[in-house]
Amino acid sequence: MKFKIFLIVFFLNININLHSNELVEESKIHKNLRCLVCQGQSIADSNSDFALTLKMVVKDLIEQGKTEEQIYSFLSDKYGDWILYKPKFNLDNFLLWGLPYLALIIGGVIIVFFIRKSSKKA
Amino acid sequence: MQKIIRSSIVLLFIFVFFVFYNSLNRETNYSTDYLVGKKLTKFNLKSFHEKNIYTNEDLKKNDYTLINFWASWCAPCRVEHPYLMQLSKEKNLKILGVNFKDKKINASKFLNELGNPYNDLAKDMTGKQSVNFGIYGIPESILVNNETMILKKFIGPLNNQDINYIKDIINSL
Amino acid sequence: MLSNTGNFLLLINIFLSSLIIYNSFKCLKTESNFIFKNIYQISLLQSTIVLICFFTLTAAFIVSDFSLITVYQNSHSLKPLFYKISGTWGNHEGSLLLWVIILTIFSFLFLIFNKNHPKNYRLYTLIIQNLLILGFLFFIIFNSNPFSFISPIPKEGLGLNPILQDPALAIHPPLLYVGFVGSSIYFSAAMASMISNYSGRNFAQSIKSWVLISWVFQTLGILVGSIWAYYELGWGGFWFWDPVENASLLPWFAMTALLHSLLVLEKRNTLYFWTIILCLLTFTLSVTGTFLVRSGILNSVHTFANDPSRGIFILIFLSLMIFASIYFLFNKFKPTNDFINSNSKETFVLINNWFMMFYLITVLLGTLYPIFTDVISNNKISVGPPFYNSVIIPVVVVFLFLMAIGPQAKWIKNKFSNLKNILLILGGAIIINIAIFYFLKSYSLISNLILISSLFLIISSFLDFFKKSRSSLPRIVSHLSFGFLILFIGLNHNFSVEKDFNLKLGEAKKIDNYEFALLDLKLNQEVNYKAVVGKLEVNNSITMERKILYPEIRIYENPQTLTYEASIQTNYLGDHYLTMSNIDRSEYYNIKFQHKPLMVWIWISVILLSLGGFLSLFKNAKNN
The missing domain is CATH 1.20.5 (Single alpha-helices involved in coiled-coils or other helix-helix interfaces)
Known part of the structure; x- marks a missing residue:
C-alpha cells in the first residue's frame, strides 16, 4: 500500500517535469522569474520597467528557439540564482x-x- | 544509540541558531557582486550617433573601460554626471556610455547641458541589451579590463569614494 | 502623560507576573488541593491591567498624541478614526502588546476553566505561561516600547502605509494572534504536564478546547489575510508562498496535526509523547515565524519595518524555549506501550500527522533554505510558488484519498468490508471529473488527479453525513469543506482567464472572445489620497456578458505612496478582476484582466472549514 503511494508520488513528479520540457510557455516562465526591483513579486505580476524589459527578452529568447531551461540559465548567469523562483x-x-x-x-x-x-x- | 540521537538533535538546533544569528547582520538586499571576476558575455550595442556597432572586441583595445548606463529622465544620473566628467580626464580609462530607454533629443540635450564624458556612446532603446550586462535599474556602471573581465560593479550613482577606487585601479599599472 | 501611564502599567505587569510565579511556587509546597485565592485575583488584575495598557495606547492613537514615537511613526491626524484605532496593532510595538494581552487572558481563562484538573498541573502551567509573559514584557520595555517618548514633540505623524489602511487588514492580526499566540497555553500545559507527570486522557481533555480555539482563529486569520492579498496586492492571486504567509501556515499544520493526535490520546490513551511534541512545536513555530518576519532576514511582499536588535532578542527567547523543551522531553521521555492496530482510526490519524509533517517540513525548508545558502555558501536563491506547487500538489492527491477513507475506519480494529463502496465513489468522482473537463476543455494530468481526489473526498463525506450520527458532524463538515476548498482551488486555477495588454484613452482592443475599451479617465480627490479612476468596458462575445469596471491608481500623501486598486465584480460563478497601472514615460496604461471562476466559493469553503472547528468546540464544551 505505502509502496504504491510512493510510486504514484514519484510518477507524478516525473510527469510534471516531462511536461515542462515539451513546450515553452511564456506565462509560466514569467511566473518563475523574480522581479528584482519589486517586493517579492514575479515579473508576471509586475509592471515595473525591469519586468517589462525582461518580458521582452524572454519573448526574444523563445523566438530564437531557446528551451525553458536555456532561458533560465541565461538569466541566472546574468542575475544569479536569486532570479529563479524554482531553485535549480x-x-x-x-x-x-x-x-x-x-x-x-x-x-x-x-x-x-x-x-x-x-x-x-x- | 539514544545518546547519539539526542546529541545530534541538540547540535542541529545549535547549528540553526548559529545560522540565524549570522544572517541577522547580513545584507538582505539583492546584489550582483558575484558577477565580479566574470567576463562580459557577447553584446552588440548600436552607436548613438552613427550606424556602427560596439562589441566586446572594441573594449579589448582599451586598458580599462567603464560602462555607464544612463538616461536623461533618471534623476540620480544627473547627480553622478560631474564625477563622470572628472573620470573622463583619466588617460588609462575609456568610458562607454549606454543611453538607456531614452529619447534621442532629450539625451542630446542632457549632454549639451552637462557636458559629454563619454569616449564612446551607445544606445539601448528597448533596454534588452542591458540584460546582457545584468543591469536591473539605472544608473549602474561596470568597470572592465582589457580582457573584458568585470572588476567592479557600481549600483546607483557614482560618488567620490567610487571615483577614487576607480582611479586607484587604473593607475596601479 | 499617556507615555508615563503606559510605562507605569507595563512595570506593574512585570511585578504582577513575578508575584504570580512566586505565589504559585508557594502554593505548590502546600498539602492542600486548592489554589490560593489570591492567585486568581492577581491573574484577573493582570489581564485587566494589560487591557488598560492597550487602551492607553489606543487612546494615544485616537487623540494623535505624537509625543509617542510609535504614534508619530504610524499615524497621522487626518487619518480616518477607524484606522487610527486599528493602527494600535498595525505596527510592531503595538502588536507586541496584543501578544501580551492574549498570553495573559489565555493564562487567566485556562486557570479558571480547568478546576477539575490537579493543582500542580495547573500551577506549573501558570508559572510557565507567566515566564513567557515576562519574556515578552521585557522585550517590550527594553526593545520595542510603544510608549517611548519623543522630544521635541512633532506636529504631525508620518502616517500609516496606505496599503495597510484596509478593513480586512485591521482584523487580520487580532484573528491570527488569537490563533498562534493562543497556542502558547498548550505549550505551557505540555511543559507542565511533563513536570507534574499529568499525562494521558485527562491532559488531552484539558487542552482540547484551547487547541480548537486557536485552530479556528488561525484558519480565519489566514483566510482574511488571503482575501486582503487578493484584492489589495493587485495581481489576482491569493496565496504567494511568501515567507510571511508561510510563517502563518507553519503553526497551522502543526495545530491540525495536534488536533488529530489529540483525538487518539483522548479516546485510546496512546501517542502521549507525540502529542506533547506537537504542542511544543506549534508555539515554537509561532515564535520562529515571528522571528523571521520581524528580524528582517527575509525578503517579502509584506514589509515590516525591521531591526536586527529585535531579531537577537526573539532569537534568544526562542532558543531558551527550545532548549527547555528539549531538556524536559529528554528527561521525561520513556518508551510507552503505545498500541496501534493497522487499519484502525488511529492509523489514519497517524497518516494525517505524517502528511501534515511532510507539508510542514516542505514549507519550513522552503522558507529557511535561502537563509542557509546565503550564510553558508554566500549564494542568494529564491524559493517561490513553482517549488511548493511541484513538491506539495502531487502529495495532496494521495492525502485527499486517505482523508476520505480514514473516517470510515473504526477505533482499535477495522476490516475493510466496504471496498466496493470506495470503488463506487471513485467511479463517481472520475465521471464528474471527465464531465467537467469535457465541457470546459482543458487537460493536465495533475489537475485531473486533484479534481478526482477532491471529488472523492466530497462524495464520501456527503455519504457519511447521511449515514452517521450527529456526533461526527464537526469532522464531516471540516473534511467536506476541505474537499471543496481543494476542488475550487483546482477549478479556479485551471479555468482562470488572464489577459495582459496596453491601452490608451479611447482605444479598444479585441483579444480572443473578449473586447476591451478604455472609455474614460477621471481624477478624484479624496480625503487622504488622489485617484486616477479608469472606466473600462469588457465584452465577452461568447457569454454576451458586458461589464463596466473601475480600476484606480491611487496617490497617497502621508506617506507618499502609489497603489493600484483592483476593480472586482463578484458573483457566484466567478470574479471579474481588473487592474490598471501606468507605464513610465508613456501615455499607455497596462491593463491586466482576469476572470477567476468560483472565487467566492474558495472563501466560503474556508469559512465552513473553521465552522467545523467551532462545532467541535461546541460539542466538547457540552460534553464536559
Missing part, C-alpha cells in the same frame, strides 16, 4: 528538493514500524 536541481539545493521526500519516506517507515510492533504485542 544542483548540489547546493539537493537538501531542499530531497529532504521533504526523505521526511515522507522516514515518516512512513516509522508508522509501519510502529504498527508492526503493536501488532506483535497483540
